[in-house]
Structure formats: C-alpha cells, structure tokens
Amino acid sequence: MSLKVIPFYHDASNTLSYILFCEHTKEAAIIDSVADYDALSAAVTYSSANILLAYIEKHQLNLRWLIETHVHADHLSACSYLRSKTNAKSVVSEHIVEVQTTLKPMYGLDLATDGSQFDVHVKDGEYLPLGEYQIKVIATPGHTPDGISLYCEGNVFIGDTLFMPDSGSARCDFPNGSAQQLYDSITRLLALPEQTKVWVCHDYQPNGRALDFHSTIAEQKEANVHLQQTPSGFVEQRLQRDAMLSKPRLMDVAVPFNLQGALVI
Numbered sequence: 508m509s510l511k512v513i514p515f516y517h518d519a520s521n522t523l524s525y526i527l528f529c530e531h532t533k534e535a536a537i538i539d540s541v542a543d544y545d546a547l548s549a550a551v552t553y554s555s556a557n558i559l560l561a562y563i564e565k566h567q568l569n570l571r572w573l574i575e576t577h578v579h580a581d582h583l584s585a586c587s588y589l590r591s592k593t594n595a596k597s598v599v600s601e602h603i604v605e606v607q608t609t610l611k612p613m614y615g616l617d618l619a620t621d622g623s624q625f626d627v628h629v630k631d632g633e634y635l636p637l638g639e640y641q642i643k644v645i646a647t648p649g650h651t652p653d654g655i656s657l658y659c660e661g662n663v664f665i666g667d668t669l670f671m672p673d674s675g676s677a678r679c680d681f682p683n684g685s686a687q688q689l690y691d692s693i694t695r696l697l698a699l700p701e702q703t704k705v706w707v708c709h710d711y712q713p714n715g716r717a718l719d720f721h722s723t724i725a726e727q728k729e730a731n732v733h734l735q736q737t738p739s740g741f742v743e744q745r746l747q748r749d750a751m752l753s754k755p756r757l758m759d760v761a762v763p764f765n766l767q768g769a770l771v772i
C-alpha cells in the first residue's frame with residue numbers, strides 16, 4: 508500500500524491534472540482540474556473533468572480535496588463542477604484574497620474578495636490530511652501571489668514555478684507577479700531531497716519532444732535551462748522573456764471564471 512499519483516493530460520491547454528490517493532484508505536485529492544472551453548460558442552463543458560470522476564468512481568475513491576495551485580490564466584478550472592458532483596472541498600492559497608482584490612477592478616467583476624467561493628484557504632507549512640499521508644503546503648508565489656506547491660510522500664506538485672528541465676520556468680508578468688519571488692520559491696523547492704519526484708502543471712513539448720511531466724529535484728538542479736546561472740541572471744532573463752510573451756489565449760475568460768471559484772455555468 509502506498510500513495511498513488513495518476514496524471515491526466517488536457518491537450519487543449521497543455522495542463523496536467525493529478526489524482527493522488529492513499530491506497531489503503533482510498534482518500535483522494537485532485538490537483539488542478541480543467542474544464543473544456545469552446546471559444547467559438549463560449550461553451551464550458553466537462554468531459555475532461557468527467558474522466559477524472561470516472562477514475563474516482565471506478566477505483567471507489569473518496570475524493571476529499573480539490574486543490575488549485577493558483578488562479579490559472581490559461582485554462583478554466585473544473586473545481587466547482589467537481590465539487591458539485593462530490594463531497595470534496597475546494598482548496599486555495601490564503602493569498603486568493605489578494606489576487607481577487609487586485610483583479611476585481613481590472614475585470615469589472617461583481618465579486619466577493621474574501622475567498623468565500625472556496626472552502627479552505629491554506630497557508631505555507633499547513634497540512635491537508637490524505638488517508639495515511641499528509642499533504643504539506645509550500646507557498647511558491649512569483650508567477651502569481653497565490654501560488655502553492657504540494658508535497659506528499661516524496662512527491663511535489665509544483666504548479667507554475669518550474670516546467671520540465673528543457674522548458675525552464677513560469678512567466679511572472681501577471682498582476683503582482685515577481686521574478687525575484689519566483690526565484691525564491693524555486694530555491695525553496697530545490698531544497699527538498701534530491702530524489703523527490705517533481706510533477707509539473709504544464710508541458711508544452713518543446714521541439715516536438717514527447718509529453719513529459721515528471722523529473723526529480725536533482726534533475727531540475729542539474730539541467731533546468733533557466734537555473735544554470737546566478738540569481739540576478741535568472742531574474743533578468745525572466746523579465747526579458749516575459750516582455751516578449753503574448754497574453755494567454757483564454758486569459759480574459761479564464762481569469763474571471765477561476766476568480767469566482769470556477770463557477771458552474
């Protein structure tokens with residue numbers, strides 16, 4: 508009996524969602540679920556989330572947590588949909604409040620900015636029980652102020668901090684993002700034991716390579732293309748790169764949707 512990690516890939520947004528569960532007690536968590544969105548019809552559907560639900564049902568898991576590593580700008584979350592179909596609680600960083608407060612006026616939203624759309628607000632160092640295990644929350648801001656990573660039994664789910672070693676790190680140009688803060692967050696992750704399995708939130712498969720989504724802390728240290736330099740070099744490179752990036756295609760749909768707790772439409 509052990510902790511199981513099951514990845515699911517959402518091709519349209521290059522996002523990895525994960526189900527993790529305690530084999531003994533069958534308690535499960537989903538990290539970063541994705542809703543399907545058709546830009547032409549503006550329809551939100553949930554066939555990808557239903558694949559997660561089917562896995563939960565097939566393996567008779569007790570879904571306890573729906574964790575968002577941050578407010579995503581590139582895809583719509585299926586968190587509320589899954590919450591409506593199960594007894595699971597939604598979990599976000601305590602810094603959701605800051606993100607909502609900053610973005611509410613930018614998007615002209617009628618939005619409570621107290622994070623009340625989500626069940627549980629977590630802090631750095633807090634634990635979420637999962638059967639015989641504990642999921643430790645590691646605050647990893649930089650990409651967004653509410654970024655969290657989740658450590659459990661030799662696995663770390665790093666949200667948008669690092670990508671696979673050939674793909675570097677996440678952008679820091681969203682409101683209140685910070686390249687220096689991201690560097691500090693990455694430094695915290697790299698202090699985990701070298702053999703820790705690192706699971707990414709996105710994989711864009713550069714240069715036509717096959718999909719890949721896990722590495723180790725040792726591999727990230729040795730080979731991540733954005734880490735082979737000084738801290739100030741990282742920040743400078745990150746700022747230069749961010750200045751050239753275009754806005755995520757679904758940002759203006761995804762951000763308001765996700766800020767409101769991924770409302771079921």
Ligand SMILES: [Fe+2]
Nearest residue numbers: 578579580667
């Ligand atoms: Fe992101």
